[in-house]
Amino acid sequence: xxxxxxxxxxxxxxxxxxxxxxxxxxxxxxxxxxxxxxxxxxxxxxxxxxxxxxxxxxxxxxxxxxxxxxxxxxxxxxxxxxxxxxxxxxxxxxxxxxxxxxxxxxxxxxxxxxxxxxxxxxxxxxxxxxxxxxxxxxxxxxxxxxxxxxxxxxxxxxxxxxxxxxxxxxxxxxxxxxxxxxxxxxxxxxxxxxxxxxxxxxx
Numbered sequence: 001x002x003x004x005x006x007x008x009x010x011x012x013x014x015x016x017x018x019x020x021x022x023x024x025x026x027x028x029x030x031x032x033x034x035x036x037x038x039x040x041x042x043x044x045x046x047x048x049x050x051x052x053x054x055x056x057x058x059x060x061x062x063x064x065x066x067x068x069x070x071x072x073x074x075x076x077x078x079x080x081x082x083x084x085x086x087x088x089x090x091x092x093x094x095x096x097x098x099x100x101x102x103x104x105x106x107x108x109x110x111x112x113x114x115x116x117x118x119x120x121x122x123x124x125x126x127x128x129x130x131x132x133x134x135x136x137x138x139x140x141x142x143x144x145x146x147x148x149x150x151x152x153x154x155x156x157x158x159x160x161x162x163x164x165x166x167x168x169x170x171x172x173x174x175x176x177x178x179x180x181x182x183x184x185x186x187x188x189x190x191x192x193x194x195x196x197x198x199x200x201x202x203x
Contacts, residue, residue, distance in 0.1 A: 029067040029098065029178055034190075042068065042195040044183050051090070051186040052106055054127045062186070065106075067096045069180015072202045076179055078145040080198045086111040088188035092119065093195075095143050096182035097152060099175050106182055107154055107166070109134065109141050118156060122169050130167070134158060149173055 034045040044066060051062040084093040086109065094108010102125050110119035110131065117131040118141075134141075138158035146153045150173045155163040171177070179200055185191040 025070050026068055026180070027071065027178065029069075030064050032066045035068075040196065040198070042181065042198065044068065044181075044193050044195070046093075046183040046185040046191040046193065048185050048189040049187070050184040052096070052104065052121070052123075052127075052182075052184065054102065054123050054125065056126045056128065061101075063101050065182060065184035067098060067178055067180050067182045069096070069178050070200050070202075071176050072147075072179050072200070073174055073176040074147075074202050075149070076145075076147045076200060076202045078143070078179055078198075078200045080143050080181055081196045082108060082141045082143065082181070082193060083139055084109065084183065084191060084193035086116055086191065088185065088191075089113075090186040091184075091188055091191045092186075093183040093191065093193035094119075094141070094181070095145055096178070096180065097145065097147070097171065098178045099172065103172065103175075104177075105152060105169055105171070107145070107156075108143060108182070118166065120154065120167055120169075124170075132166075145179075147171060147177075147179075 032047050036043050050065045052065045053062045082093050092110040096106040098104040104123050107120040116134050119131045122128045142157045144155040152169045152171050154166045156166050157163045181195045183193040
């Protein structure tokens with residue numbers, strides 16, 4: 001979810017946009033050139049050179065990765081299963097919670113140093129990044145994000161294993177946030193990710 005320091009300008013900022021899909025209540029933030037949705041299965045090919053990152057260590061801002069979700073100001077539960085064709089350093093797919101360009105969370109699988117890792121970035125003006133190892137040879141990552149008051153609870157598992165706790169992250173209570181699936185290909189020409197069993201419930 002990061003790029004090396006020599007990537008482009010340290011002061012560059014990518015444009016961003018929010019688009020409404022007229023077929024339902026889901027919205028695109030930075031709609032990719034290629035995506036499809038069929039019978040609950042979402043396939044997205046991330047545009048090349050896309051990412052979310054703010055300042056820390058590298059000095060630049062990137063805000064052109066893709067989120068497909070719903071805007072929610074209350075508590076919510078999100079669950080989804082993800083597999084993708086990870087190939088290049090920092091290829092990533094998962095879920096995101098975005099209040100604005102300075103306050104957001106992304107979590108999921110990321111290719112880092114030749115291995116797939118469980119990766120979480122928490123941004124409050126500046127980005128913070130944490131990674132953990134995932135089992136070799138897994139196929140699907142399962143994610144659960146639950147907003148309860150001022151906190152987002154993140155759990156994950158691989159394939160048919162039980163969900164396990166990953167992190168507890170502060171999020172401003174009652175702030176409207178775009179909640180959904182995300183993917184990016186910071187150094188590649190594109191990444192195809194597949195999302196299934198997506199459920200987003202506000203309560």
